[in-house]
Amino acid sequence: MSRVYPDEVAREFERPPFTFTDDNGREIAIRTYGGSVPDGNERHEQGSNGDEASESDGEGRQPAEDNGGIEFETLVEMYVAFDPADRAQGIPPARESGIREWLETVLDGGCDVLAWHENDCVGHATLVPDGENAYELAIFVTSEYQRAGIGSQLMEGLLGHGQTRGAAGVWLTVERWNDVAMALYRKFGFETSNTDSFELEMSLRLQ
């Protein structure tokens, strides 16, 4: 089954790492998973140019077991505390064992971006290869950090990271009542590609 993508290619997105101040005055850092483990308040800022090529070649990407597992464990912690009301289509799973199993599959895709506030992981966005040369997108922000502009910055960083990694087609499904999520996706150029199912499918041409 071939998916429909917009004719137009999306704009260039900003590549992580970058930082910004959210609508509630919090300093938020957007970083790729596996590229940097937070220690104290020090930020692992890298030059915005020049090191992207090496990062896309796997340097910035390590198995979840590496980094002493700190980054992985922090991410697990975020999902264990995740508000059940914010679950979508069965993810994230409810139990910790399910979360660990699910995260291993997702992170295995190799294209993950996290939002950090100090030492807490407060958001995660991911592209998972669909086996048909495209990627499925999902994004999560913990409830205390929602409605502060973090989702937009996470999307920006994820799509920028996806462009670095050469991703072309990106798609997602969203529950039809989820106006907030759909507005976010539209803002980044996603267009409705399939309305046949329970969930709406949207897609974006990254390059």
Add this chain to the structure above:
Amino acid sequence: MEVLLGVDGTDGSLRALDRVTERVAATGDELTVAIADGGGETDLEARVREAVDRADLDATVRRLDGDLGSALVNVAESEGFDRLVVGGGERSPMGKIELSQETQFVLLNAETSVTLVR
């Protein structure tokens, strides 16, 4: 209880087949397995009979024409089944549950109670 299970060959429907045959063997409910795969694949029918035999059931296996969703709803209603059972959806690469059009149709249109098997 008379149970009607719909199987279309998707992974979710085969999972439902294995779970339901196992369960019915324990409860003694009467099971009818309706196969709807559009193309008449004998492989699927063999797979269904194998599951029925494995559970040592005296179940009815039949084929439905056309769209699985509407055919299931029609049969369940016109023949007085107590329960309709279908697969509970496929998982996307991300792990999201996606309900097929057929499942959606069954959920919205069946007058019979429906069980989704995860």
